[in-house]
Amino acid sequence: MNILFLHHSTGQCVWKGGIPEWFEAYNLQHGTDHRIVERIFPKKRPYGWRNYPYDYWNIWVNHAGPDPYVEEPTLEILTKQYEVIVFKHCFPVSDVLRDTGSPAVDSQDKRLEHYKVQYEALRQKLLSFPGTAFVVWTGAALTEGSTSPENARRAREFFSWVKHAWRRPEDNIFIWDFFELQTEGGLYFKDEYAADPYDSHPSEGFSKRVAPDLCRTIVDVGEQWHGRRLAHALTSGAEG
Secondary structure, three states: OEEEEEEOHHHHHHHOOOHHHHHHHHHHHHOOOOEEEEEEOOOOOOOOOOOOHHHHHHHHHHOOOOOOEOOEOOHHHHOOOOOEEEEOOOHHHHOOEOOOOOOOOOOOOOEHHHHHHHHHHHHHHHHOOOOOEEEEEOOOOOEHHHOOHHHHHHHHHHHHHHHHHHOOOOOOEEEEOHHHHHHOOOOOEOHHHEEEOOEEEEOHHHHHHHHHHHHHHHHHHHHHHHHHHHHHHHHHHHHO
């Protein structure tokens, strides 16, 4: 499989936790040729250092098509190259403000009401590329010193919705629950796993601990989804 990992700084920490080395060892042991590459998405310039629900909606749904948007690739471009695409949000996504009662898909405000309509639009877009499996991280959590209890509770509510309502069993969308690994059931990124109590980047030790879990998820997802599609194709051919 050709695999793409889209990320910013938190993802870079986990990447450096041993992802390339894990795949190299896996391929040697299993005789596979899974190739994973990483890419900053979106870049700081010209689009801007933002990878929140609005930005994925804006690039992949609002500006969908065969041409890049502000030098960033659309799904029409990426799905021609990769069988598995992994993407995530930076930890400010978890500083979720109170709803206003007016959900808007084109709002950049970090609110549950906006996140949900953006994710619903994004889900429909991802489903239109059944040849690709998508691994979506639950958003990176914030340390207790970096947010408020109210905003942290709203973040947990959103990622619970993503896991239990947004993603459906038949989808080509799969979840890696990074938020749960960080919080262990609480509201905050545990200080002992963070770079600093006021810095929500993962520490080197935590990154090394969780990187193999992400790798196994990616391989399982890719093999499961493409195996399911192959079985469906064979069944359809037999019925025809």
